[in-house]
Amino acid sequence: GAGVSQSPRYKVAKRGQDVALRCDPISGHVSLFWYQQALGQGPEFLTYFQNEAQLDKSGLPSDRFFAERPEGSVSTLKIQRTQQEDSAVYLCASSLEGFMGSQPQHFGDGTRLSIL
Amino acid sequence: EDQVTQSPEALRLQEGESSSLNCSYTVSGLRGLFWYRQDPGKGPEFLFTLYSAGEEKEKERLKATLTKKESFLHITAPKPEDSATYLCAAQLKGGATNKLIFGTGTLLAVQP
Structure with a gap:
């Protein structure tokens, strides 16, 4: 596809369950980002990949959050033992260049996660 | 601490009424x-x-400008289809x- 694709679009889970969110970036894009967006707020950075290398995970809120991009394309954000405060929209973005570039990040439509 | 602040939080305009977001x-x-537009869902x-102070960019009814401390998004003669949330974001040097x-x-x- 032409844009960043995220799945599922909506996910409802019970507190304590594990969830996995998928991101298909634009083909050929080197950089991939995950952001968390609470209602009425701007996106907040979670983690960054350049190809398969995770160069920055400073925004991950706890060790329950884990992200991977094993082949440098598709990425998965996993949240273990979910808590109600994990409810948010999780956005994935990709850009053409590595971390020294300033090309715009292109966003998917996100996964809306609700923890009951 | 690195910080980005936008104002106003909400703005209601009549069609054709120009204004600026800070x-x-x-x-x-x-x-x-960076400036982004976000529609619901x-x-x-x-x-x-924008990369340097004094720089301006335009697209249809939108014009973005940059100074050393702030950026403005000017909306000229807006239409109902311009209704959305407008986000600005800073990308940092280094790291x-x-x-x-x-x-x-x-x-x-x-x-x-």
């Missing part, structure tokens, strides 16, 4: 200032990147990432 930034070093859509630091956005409603 984005103030306090960062250690700016690589680029959608991801942010890229509008502009091992080019993450964006976002403001909380301005929710714009344009009434016919």
